[in-house]
Amino acid sequence: MNLYHFARSLVKTVLTPIYRFKIIGRENFPKEGGVLLCANHIKLLDPPVVGVTAPRPVSFMAKEELFRMPILKKLLPNLRAFPVKRGMSDREALRKGLSILKENNVIGLFPEGTRSVDGELKKGLAGAGFFALRSQAAVVPCAIIGPYKKFKRLKVVYGKPIPMEELRGRRASAEEATEVIMGHIQQLIDNHR
Structure with missing residues (x-):
């Protein structure tokens, strides 16, 4: 077992009883191919939470x-x-x-670039749109819905891959693609809050 899988098992064992994860939409996550996983960012624990709830290993x-x-x-x-x-x-x-996406792996991004102080979704940075447009990776939105309180349920919602063909076909800007991604994350938050 490599360090990643060991750390993932350890973190999952520690966090699961504390935050009682409710994982929704894991079936939406592609089983193979490159995946750009884009989530909202509310706490420092978001990367390990996404890392242990995603069905495939994630690079951040x-x-x-x-x-x-x-x-x-x-x-x-x-x-x-x-x-x-x-x-x-x-x-x-x-x-x-x-390169990670081209090798059919998963990248996890928090397009806001930093944690949201009030928990509300902020404007995303163009990097998410860049990766979405420059790769053929599936773009999967993810919503982390708190609160991060001990023994309270924490929801992690994986949405269906966002269709990017039209944006790629007309060479949309990275900013526009990021806006589309953020809209899908917001929709997940609104539907599952």
């Missing part, structure tokens, strides 16, 4: 600063995380992300 972009910390520098790559420079166009991170 993580802020570059984390990779400068001695322990995390060695640990994060083994947990399928890769660095991104926030606040600027990071071509290396974009190339790495496209």
